[in-house]
Amino acid sequence: MAELTPSALVAVPPAVRARLFPDGGARLARLLRVTYAPELPENPCDAEVLVTSWGVPQLTAARLDRLPRLRLIAHIGASVKPFVTGEVFARGIAVTQAGAAMARPVAEVALAFTLALLHRVHRYDHALRSAVPWAEAEQAPPRHEIAGTPIGVVGASRTGRAYLELVRLLGAEVAVYDPFLDDEEAARLGVTSTDLDTLLAGSRIVALHAPSLPGTRHLIGARELARLPDGAGLVNTARSWLVDEAALLTELRTGRIDAALDVYDAEPLPVAHPLRSLPNVLLTPHQAAGTVEGRVRQGDIVADEIARHVAGEPLMHAVGPQDLARMG
Incomplete structure (x- = not known):
């Protein structure tokens, strides 16, 4: 006899x-x-719903054969x-994801990076922590307020739109480069749509919010970095894939531009990595999305989508084959 209540495997580290589920999973249990398991099972499992976390292996035919009743993947x-x-x-098998919950915290970090670069907070902090004499520590390139500042946004993604809304307020x-915009x-967004070269040359801050696609690999290389005005800042809370890190390091070493980064080619970032020692760089360890509120929202989205699935209702955050092409 078939089970009246569908089963779920939550393959997420404790x-x-x-x-994600500060209620201990009480809502899911209803x-x-x-x-619960920290990862995908090696043995057959009767789960109809699979909740996945980061680092899940590819769902090949062999792995799916171990999940013969699977009808929904909620990431x-x-x-x-x-x-x-x-x-x-x-x-x-239907697929859904909770990316919408991450847009706001990442956008807020990108905003914090923007303000720090405009006011050279990172340079002052580095100088004082490095025991630089006060008079020398006071020296920094010109500082700017955000009002009236030309900001370029590369990628009108969910996060890009959340960010541009904040800086516009x-x-x-704001100018945006996005071939799909x-x-x-x-x-409608209150921004100017432009090409990449024009955006780079005319922006005091450039914030990257594009996906990792074949066409966006090293979208920002030596040529593009050279187009940034003197004193400009680059904000990357998206993917290191978008930037030629070696070219960025070369440009940063000149001191001509500044950068604020949350993502890197090598993660964890090696202790001896040269980015760590540059006074014109602000670094965080790939944690832009990790707010308390954001993680709870992710859990809420997953639970909401599962509830819709159980009730036979359309998913709000469904992913189809056509969507994969534009995903990072």
């Missing part, structure tokens, strides 16, 4: 799970029979591209 993060295969869709003049939508 520490992450505790932040919807499903829940089994706690944003991109499902690293592990969702064509076989998933071929078997009629503070009075910045038309003039009508740009006008």
